[in-house]
Amino acid sequence: AAGVIQSPRHLIKEKRETATLKCYPIPRHDTVYWYQQGPGQDPQFLISFYEKMQSDKGSIPDRFSAQQFSDYHSELNMSSLELGDSALYFCASSKDSTGPPDTQYFGPGTRLTVL
Amino acid sequence: LAKTTQPISMDSYEGQEVNITCSHNNIATNDYITWYQQFPSQGPRFIIQGYKTKVTNEVASLFIPADRKSSTLSLPRVSLSDTAVYYCLVGLYSGAGSYQLTFGKGTKLSVIP
Numbered sequence: 001a002a003g004v005i006q007s008p009r010h011l012i013k014e015k016r017e018t019a020t021l022k023c024y025p026i027p028r029h030d031t032v033y034w035y036q037q038g039p040g041q042d043p044q045f046l047i048s049f050y051e052k053m054q055s056d057k058g059s060i061p062d063r064f065s066a067q068q069f070s071d072y073h074s075e076l077n078m079s080s081l082e083l084g085d086s087a088l089y090f091c092a093s094s095k096d097s098t099g100p101p102d103t104q105y106f107g108p109g110t111r112l113t114v115l
Numbered sequence: 116l117a118k119t120t121q122p123i124s125m126d127s128y129e130g131q132e133v134n135i136t137c138s139h140n141n142i143a144t145n146d147y148i149t150w151y152q153q154f155p156s157q158g159p160r161f162i163i164q165g166y167k168t169k170v171t172n173e174v175a176s177l178f179i180p181a182d183r184k185s186s187t188l189s190l191p192r193v194s195l196s197d198t199a200v201y202y203c204l205v206g207l208y209s210g211a212g213s214y215q216l217t218f219g220k221g222t223k224l225s226v227i228p
Contacts, residue, residue, distance in 0.1 A: 004158075033216070042202070042218040043159060056215050090158045092216075100166070101147050101206070104216060106158025 002026050004107030006091050012113045013081050021076040021110045025093030031055070032074040033092040033104060034066060043090060049074055050096060081114045088112075119203045124223040133190045135222050137203030140184050148179060148186045151202045153221070159202065163188065190224075198226045 005024040013019050025032050034046040036059075045058035049068035060066075063081075068074045078085060088109045094102035120138040127133045139148070147166050151159040163170055165177040165186070176189040190197060202221040 035216075042220060043153075043216070045215050045217065048215065058215060088156065092158065100164060101149065103161045103164070104159075106160065109156070109158055111156070 004091055004093050004105055006089075006107040006110050008110060009108065010111050010113075012115065014115055015081060015083065017081050017114075019078045019081060019112060021078070021089055021091075021112070023074045023076070023091030023093075023107060025072050025074070025091075026095075026105055029093035029095045029105075030072065031094045031096055031102070032068055032072070033094075034060075034074070034076050035090040035092065035106075037088045037090065037109075038084075039087070041087075046076070078112075083114050086112060086114045119205055119219045121201075121203050121220070121222045123220065124225065126225045126227060127193055128227050129194055130192050133193050133197075133224060135188045135190075135201055135203075135224070136185055137188070138185045139203070139205045142183050142205050146183075146205050148177065148183075149204045149206075149216075150175070150177065150188050151204065151216075151218075153200045153202065159216075159218075162201070193224075193226045195226050195228060197224060199224060 007022045031050045033048040035043040037043045046060040047066050048056040052068045063079050066076045090106050090109045092104040092106045094104045149164040150162040152162050153159040163175045163177045167179050170177045178187045200221040200223050
């Protein structure tokens with residue numbers, strides 16, 4: 001079965017540079033989520049999109065922005081990178097439905113290292 | 116969102132049944148209980164979800180007492196490949212098409228040969 005695709009898998013940047021992470025959800029999934037997981041920490045929700053509109057916002061820094069495109073893929077743009085931004089960034093997708101919370105399917109993650 | 120408390124770590128021998136209990140005293144009426152598994156450097160993976168009583172799927176069972184203030188994830192006959200962090204999450208639909216997952220401190224399960 002198709003899974004969530006994230007690119008790149010690894011990214012190395014210098015401080016103050018910018019980075020763009022991409023996420024391709026499972027086909028026919030309409031919701032995309034972004035999570036950040038620092039070393040030894042638990043995943044933290046950043047932001048989500050439903051049908052190309054921002055639906056929820058978590059602890060996303062103002063230096064970060066994201067959007068979901070017409071083909072449902074999403075991009076997380078990170079500017080003025082700081083050392084503390086080094087983390088694993090996960091994208092997850094789900095298919096909205098009524099009733100119980102939808103299962104979120106996570107991608108393999110992008111490991112960002114800021115030097 | 117309801118706060119969850121679960122053991123920081125657990126050890127188990129291969130072939131044993133493992134039960135991980137999660138406390139969520141302030142769970143709301145509409146909250147569901149969901150468990151995810153995470154291997155190092157991989158994205159979390161959905162295990163099981165329930166609202167009340169017992170739910171069973173091909174990999175685990177979830178027991179929820181009538182007061183719903185706790186829940187227990189049961190993994191039958193664990194193997195070395197079950198070594199992972201297990202997260203208990205409680206929350207509800209947070210907006211149109213969005214269910215924000217708030218991860219607390221998970222339980223690091225170590226399966227010993």
